[in-house]
Amino acid sequence: MKALKIKALKIPEATIIRLSVYSRYLDYLVKKGVATVSSGEIAEGVNSSPAQVRKDLAYFGEFGTRGVGYNVQNLHKEILNILGLEQKWGVIIVGGGNLGTALTQYKGFQERGFVIKAIFDNDEDKIGTKLGDIPIYAVSEMEEYISKEKIKMAIVAVPSRYAQEVVNKLVEADIKAIMNFAPRVITVPKEIELRNVDLAVNLEVLTFNLKNKN
Amino acid sequence: MKALKIKALKIPEATIIRLSVYSRYLDYLVKKGVATVSSGEIAEGVNSSPAQVRKDLAYFGEFGTRGVGYNVQNLHKEILNILGLEQKWGVIIVGGGNLGTALTQYKGFQERGFVIKAIFDNDEDKIGTKLGDIPIYAVSEMEEYISKEKIKMAIVAVPSRYAQEVVNKLVEADIKAIMNFAPRVITVPKEIELRNVDLAVNLEVLTFNLKNKN
DNA sequence: CCCCCTTTGTGAGAATTATAACATAATCTC
DNA sequence: GAGATTATGTTATAATTCTCACAAAGGGGG
Numbered sequence: 229m230k231a232l233k234i235k236a237l238k239i240p241e242a243t244i245i246r247l248s249v250y251s252r253y254l255d256y257l258v259k260k261g262v263a264t265v266s267s268g269e270i271a272e273g274v275n276s277s278p279a280q281v282r283k284d285l286a287y288f289g290e291f292g293t294r295g296v297g298y299n300v301q302n303l304h305k306e307i308l309n310i311l312g313l314e315q316k317w318g319v320i321i322v323g324g325g326n327l328g329t330a331l332t333q334y335k336g337f338q339e340r341g342f343v344i345k346a347i348f349d350n351d352e353d354k355i356g357t358k359l360g361d362i363p364i365y366a367v368s369e370m371e372e373y374i375s376k377e378k379i380k381m382a383i384v385a386v387p388s389r390y391a392q393e394v395v396n397k398l399v400e401a402d403i404k405a406i407m408n409f410a411p412r413v414i415t416v417p418k419e420i421e422l423r424n425v426d427l428a429v430n431l432e433v434l435t436f437n438l439k440n441k442n
Numbered sequence: 443m444k445a446l447k448i449k450a451l452k453i454p455e456a457t458i459i460r461l462s463v464y465s466r467y468l469d470y471l472v473k474k475g476v477a478t479v480s481s482g483e484i485a486e487g488v489n490s491s492p493a494q495v496r497k498d499l500a501y502f503g504e505f506g507t508r509g510v511g512y513n514v515q516n517l518h519k520e521i522l523n524i525l526g527l528e529q530k531w532g533v534i535i536v537g538g539g540n541l542g543t544a545l546t547q548y549k550g551f552q553e554r555g556f557v558i559k560a561i562f563d564n565d566e567d568k569i570g571t572k573l574g575d576i577p578i579y580a581v582s583e584m585e586e587y588i589s590k591e592k593i594k595m596a597i598v599a600v601p602s603r604y605a606q607e608v609v610n611k612l613v614e615a616d617i618k619a620i621m622n623f624a625p626r627v628i629t630v631p632k633e634i635e636l637r638n639v640d641l642a643v644n645l646e647v648l649t650f651n652l653k654n655k656n
Numbered sequence: 657c658c659c660c661c662t663t664t665g666t667g668a669g670a671a672t673t674a675t676a677a678c679a680t681a682a683t684c685t686c
Numbered sequence: 687g688a689g690a691t692t693a694t695g696t697t698a699t700a701a702t703t704c705t706c707a708c709a710a711a712g713g714g715g716g
Contacts, residue, residue, distance in 0.1 A: 238672090239654075240672075240673060240674095241647065242673075242674095243673090244646070244647050244650050245643055245647065247650075248640070248642070248643045248646045248647070249627070249640075249643070251646075252625055252626075253627070266692090266693060266694090267693075267694075268693080273627065274627050275627050275629070277674085277675075277676095278693090278694095279674080279675060279676065279677095280674070280675080282693090282694065282695065282696090283673095283674075283675090283695090283696090285694095285695090286694095286695060286696070290694080290695065291694095292693075292694050292695080293681085293682065293683090293693085293694075294680065294681040294682050294683090294692080294693055294694040294695075295681065295682040295683055295684090295691075295692045295693050295694075296682065296683070296692080296693070296694085297692090297693065297694080298694090310650070311646050311649060311650050311653075312646075312649035312650055312652060312653035312654075313646065313649060317645075317649060319645070326543065326544040326547040326548065327544045327548060329540065329544065330540040330541045330543065330544035330545075331544075331641070333540040334540065334541060334641065335601075336625055336640075336641055336642045337641070337642055337645065339642070340642045340645070340646065342642070342645055380652065381645065381648060381649075381652075387549075404652055405648040405649070405651070405652050406648075407644055407645060407648060411466055411550055412466075413463070413467070413487065413488050413489050415489070421648050421651045421652060421655070423644050423647060423648055425639075425641070425644050426462070426463075426550075427545070427548065427550055427551070427639070428462070428550045428551055428553070428554045428556070429459055429462045429463070430621055430637050430639050431531075431533070431551065431554070431556055431595065431621060432458070432462045432465075432525050432526075432527065432554065433455065433458050433459065433462070433637060434595060434619040434620075434621060434635050434637055435525060435526035435527060435531060435595075435619070436458050436461075436524070436525050436526055437619070437635045438526060438594065438595075438618055438619050438635060439525075439526035440453075440526075441635070452702085454702075454703060454704095456703075456704095457703090480662090480663065480664090481663075481664075482663085491704090491705075492663090492664095493704080493705060493706070493707095494704070494705080496663090496664065496665065496666090497665090497666085497703095497704075497705090499664095499665090500664095500665060500666070504664080504665065505664095506663075506664050506665080507663085507664075507711085507712060507713090508662080508663055508664040508665080508710070508711040508712050508713090509661075509662045509663050509664075509711070509712045509713055509714090510662080510663070510664085510712070510713070511662090511663065511664080512664090
């Protein structure tokens with residue numbers, strides 16, 4: 229794999245998030261058959277500014293041609309590579325409730341190269357069954373599965389009170405990255421990547437703005 | 443309603459998000475029966491710093507007693523008020539697929555005072571049925587419902603290609619705030635509050651970090 | 657009742673992030 | 687092939703956000 233050139237030690241998380249958004253837009257342009265795109269066009273397509281687009285890309289190298297713009301296919305590939313999406317990622321979901329089930333079926337993950345491999349739950353009625361073609365196993369089997377299948381990423385969609393416990397098990401099983409949906413502060417060793425997605429917080433930002441923006 | 447004192451014109455969104463997190467922690471302390479809490483204890487409880495906690499609160503007023511700390515119940519109420527959560531909010535969900543269905547059942551919304559009132563979908567098989575006690579209606583009935591029930595907030599959980607169209611309908615129906623799950627750039631008039639929740643982006647931040655942090 | 661201890665609220669400084677401006681490089685036209 | 691044009695990559699500037707340090711204020715003990 230080509231080594232990735234990074235010019236700065238610390239890259240703003242906002243930049244990563246925008247790169248992900250650029251990536252989707254480029255994907256759209258690729259499918260549309262567009263060959264070349266400028267920072268201004270990207271900016272327009274994703275509600276940003278040309279300077280921001282160029283700055284974000286500049287953290288990682290020079291991908292464009294002055295006076296011309298960017299080759300869509302090439303830039304698309306470069307950004308996927310930056311994001312680590314040149315490979316598919318096997319992901320497990322812990323928690324087979326409504327949210328876990330919905331995430332299993334969620335097209336948005338598949339489209340980006342994330343493959344849901346298995347669900348882990350403690351409900352006896354669910355264990356051993358399948359959701360579509362995704363098997364549901366007992367949580368007790370999780371550690372072995374992660375190790376055997378070399379799983380690096382897990383999504384935690386269990387009730388809040390069990391979240392830390394589940395995360396501890398995942399850490400024990402040597403998982404590398406966790407996306408947590410439980411609205412609780414979860415602690416992990418610093419070498420583990422953790423990302424909290426709090427759905428209610430998002431609604432609360434909206435209510436705050438409704439109340440306060442004039 | 444007591445007018446909210448805001449000391450700065452612009453409050454960082456990060457502050458709002460943290461307030462929401464503080465709020466959950468205070469909720470936990472209230473239930474635990476704790477009477478008083480310091481900024482340091484809050485910081486510890488939510489993985490932040492005492493200075494950050496105090497700074498965040500300082501945008502909105504003085505809620506503590508020097509040498510003592512904060513009255514848990516009072517601070518909890520104040521923050522709920524800041525976030526606009528002193529009232530319940532009726533919310534509709536557009537899209538009765540896996541995600542929409544899961545969000546309908548999602549306890550995290552109810553716990554924070556959000557009440558899912560109805561689902562809107564175009565699937566003839568679903569229209570007229572109920573999900574738990576939440577009715578599913580046709581999208582064509584949406585505008586009237588929003589107006590009649592005075593709904594201010596909507597969650598969009600439809601396939602990406604329909605998202606803008608649905609959002610346009612919501613805007614037309616005079617909705618005030620939208621939480622969008624479709625990974626597409628959506629445009630709304632500036633007076634409408636829009637928040638995009640992109641689930642895949644969160645996984646991609648993780649893969650980026652896995653690849654690049656060391 | 658005064659002093660000491662604790663913890664808040666805040667102002668100044670540091671760090672981070674975004675915006676703008678410009679110099680450089682590539683293409684195209686004449 | 688030179689100059690005009692266009693759009694990148696980068697440097698400088700501005701804005702935002704966070705961190706730190708301390709003064710102010712309240713409570714408790716002697």
